Amino acid sequence: MTEKSTKKYNVWIWILSIAIPVAVAVLFKVRIPGVERLGFLPPIYASINGLTAFLLIVAVIMVRNGNRSIHELLMKTCIVLSVLFLIMYVAYHMTSDATPYGGEGAIRYVYYFILITHIVLSVTIIPFVLVTYVRAITGNFQKHKKIARITFPLWLYVAITGVIVYVMIAPYY
Template sequence: MGIKDKNLNTPIAIVSIAIPVVVALLFFLPKPDFQPGFDPHILPLFHAILNSTTAILLVASLYFIKNKQVQAHKVTNLIAIGLSAIFLVSYVTYHALVPETKFGDLNGNGILEDSEKAAAGGIRYLYYFILTSHIILSTIIVPLVLFTALRGFQNDIPRHRKIARITWPIWFYVAITGVIVYIMLSPYHQVNHLPKL
């Protein structure tokens, strides 16, 4: 039985629920005391590179399908899915090892004080809007990408096109806002990862 004949709705639903649950749990679990053998603080930059590359691939994928280059469209989407899977593993690793960096935390103590909130100003609201929309849509995009890819592999082109029209802009937004969140948070990553005296 090939993929065309399989009903993969249940596995996709399980994966789509499991991923955000695991990610949410990471923010409540204590961080381990051991050293992982590499500096996990390099991972946010790696995540931004993965997200920006995914965004470029999505633009290329759209170009290819609009120009009826179906094979190139498939390849770029598969690479984008692969990079997203690598991102997910790396993201989980990072948040399992490193305490959360707070936007505006200038002294790196993990507490956002009133003076730090004042220094960050109104840009905090923009940051939290982008971050919140990014998080919400990143949970929605998992099943959308999986179902879109499945319909493509099953050669169910009408349903593939219908869901892809929803999937593409959301996936692109998630990829782009991932980079924006990194850029906005990067000054505080640097402060939070300086050696404590």
């Protein structure tokens, strides 16, 4: 890969890493008039998070066992699943008001800790995933491996805590 094409990817990484969280924040304020609440989506996008977590683990096992082609397929699938999650998540919030958490006592603090770290890391993970992916597709496997050691646990945490947040708030929908 040439230096020029790597720089082109870096520009796109910056654009997407900023545009995606900004778009999500803006779209959270938008309500689609005349569209019925999409209340069926939360269990679907929580399941997508769970599937993503599972596939991330399998992908790491595959690459450690030397099966790079299956690893690549699984990682691309995780990216697609993350995009689908994001689309459904935004669609739900464009048709529904936020659901307040109804738990009381110490569990309330646990919920908000998990929720806040999930949100912060879900924004943080975007450039990590993109850089890790670009390093793989450009054949820079040494650097890919180095950043993947950071990306994997962060992405896995975001996927797992997405499921936990859903399970904790589901009784209050």
